[in-house]
Amino acid sequence: MKFSTAIKIAGFFCFLGMLLPACSTETRQEAGSEFEQFATWVDQNAKRAETATEEEWNEMQAEYTRRSTELESKSADWDDKTKAEWEKLRTQWTETEGKAETRFRDADAAVEGDTI
Structure with a gap:
């Protein structure tokens, strides 16, 4: 009985050991x-x-x-190629x-030049 329990426990830990690398790959x-x-x-x-308006540009900047802040927080998982692409x-x-x-x-300067 003790032997079968030990086998089950060892099998369980082996199974968990196989799952950890899979989780790491999935995260990457x-x-x-x-x-x-x-x-x-x-x-x-x-x-x-x-061609964006200034309002559209401000939205793009935001x-x-x-997005870049969110992504950069995950940069520890990146390989060297991804870091270079970043x-x-x-x-x-x-x-x-x-x-x-x-x-x-330039557009602002042109408008100011037209009003003078």
């Missing part, structure tokens, strides 16, 4: 999926920012900040910010 896949969704969002909105996305968004802000500044 989920993080990768969220990252891919964010990368797609950045690409789409970087293009959209070229959404970018929210840096590219941040650079892409920074360039988009610069272009949008320049466009809005």
